[in-house]
Amino acid sequence: MTANLNINYRSPIPLGSTVLIESTLDKEEGKKKFILCSVTSTDGSRLHTEATALFVSISVSHLLRG
Numbered sequence: 001m002t003a004n005l006n007i008n009y010r011s012p013i014p015l016g017s018t019v020l021i022e023s024t025l026d027k028e029e030g031k032k033k034f035i036l037c038s039v040t041s042t043d044g045s046r047l048h049t050e051a052t053a054l055f056v057s058i059s060v061s062h063l064l065r066g
């Protein structure tokens with residue numbers, strides 16, 4: 001489950017262009033997973049977006065709780 005999502009938009013993505021999305025697991029602490037993500041041009045020369053996120057593992061009952 002997404003607990004935190006921080007997105008920085010660094011440069012616009014031209015309509016119709018193809019981009020490279022890379023995401024990596026930065027660290028894991030118990031049920032917390034810290035993820036890094038970047039969106040660049042396919043040759044990597046232009047950074048469009050960089051993001052960090054925290055995902056927390058949950059049980060199905062957590063979803064049903066509402």
Ligand SMILES: CCCCC/C=C\C/C=C\C/C=C\C/C=C\CCCC(=O)SCCNC(=O)CCNC(=O)[C@H](O)C(C)(C)COP(=O)(O)OP(=O)(O)OC[C@H]1O[C@@H](n2cnc3c(N)ncnc32)[C@H](O)[C@@H]1OP(=O)(O)O
Binds near residue numbers: 002056
């Ligand atoms: C990486 C990908 C990004 C890609 C971006 C790239 C390009 C961007 C382009 C476009 C993007 C546009 C839009 C984005 C798209 C989609 C957005 C995502 C949509 C969603 O995704 S829609 C879901 C939203 N999501 C919820 O609706 C969650 C509501 N919430 C809960 O359901 C609970 O809150 C839960 C389950 C999160 C935790 O509850 P829980 O009871 O299981 O656990 P508990 O509270 O005990 O926390 C356990 C440990 O997590 C730590 N912790 C918790 N929250 C934290 C926080 N915010 N910051 C720092 N630490 C936090 C505690 O401090 C503790 O840490 P410790 O164990 O060390 O004490």
